[in-house]
Amino acid sequence: MGQNDHGNNSPDADHTNIPQLPSQQLVGDSQPNYPSELIGSLKPMKAPPLQLQPSKNSWKSWLIGCSIAAGVVIFLCTLMSFALFRAVYDPVSREVDARTSIENFCQEMQRQDYALAYDHLSTAAKGRFGTVDQFVNQLATQDRSQGIVTSCVIDLDTLRAAAPHSDGKRMDVYIGVLRGNNSGNNTSDDPNWSDKSVMLTLVFENNAWKVDNAEPTLILF
Secondary structure (H helix, E strand, C coil): CCHHHHHHHCCCHCCCCCCCCCCCCCCCCCCCCCCCHHHHHHCCCCCCCCCCCCCHHHHHHHHHHHHHHHHHHHHHHHHHHHHHHHHHHHHHHCCCCCCCCHHHHHHHHHCCCCCHHHHHECCCHHHHHHHHHHHHHHHHHHHHHCCCCEEEECCHHHEEEEEEECCCCEEEEEEEEEECCEEEEEEECCCCCCEEEEEEEEECCCEEEEEEECCCCCCCC
């Protein structure tokens, strides 16, 4: 038997085709050199997918944000409703309140109850007339010369037109005033003092409409 035949039957004969890694000699911190065939056969490892758990704080922040947004929407809706309510209600309220004040003032003038009529004057008007006694005396003198007030009627068309355009502080309304004597014909000795149109200027003071002025003067007062 030849030497080669013995070699084929040796235990290492099956490993002759396996590439042998060359021995590496490490010097200092140098990295070992691996064959490119071995490196190419390596497969990259895939990292497991991350399971993101929702944070409790994020849910809490989301709920707080939604609550704030809902509160802002409710607040804005409330403001809009209030503004709409005032736009519709205020003119009606002004018309009713002003009409009540004028009617009371006119009734007191017709009854010659000038002390109560004085209470319906504005602060500025009271300052021009003086005390209540001075106001009463002036109207009594006017009644003797021109006749008493026998009719005092609101022009409702001017009231309805003035109320929506008023700023809530001032309003001009026309009334019809008739002065005369007590003879029954409701006419004064002076034909110029019959039925006159008078513009009353009202101002809003102390939650009520007050008579501030009357033009032309010396017809109503």
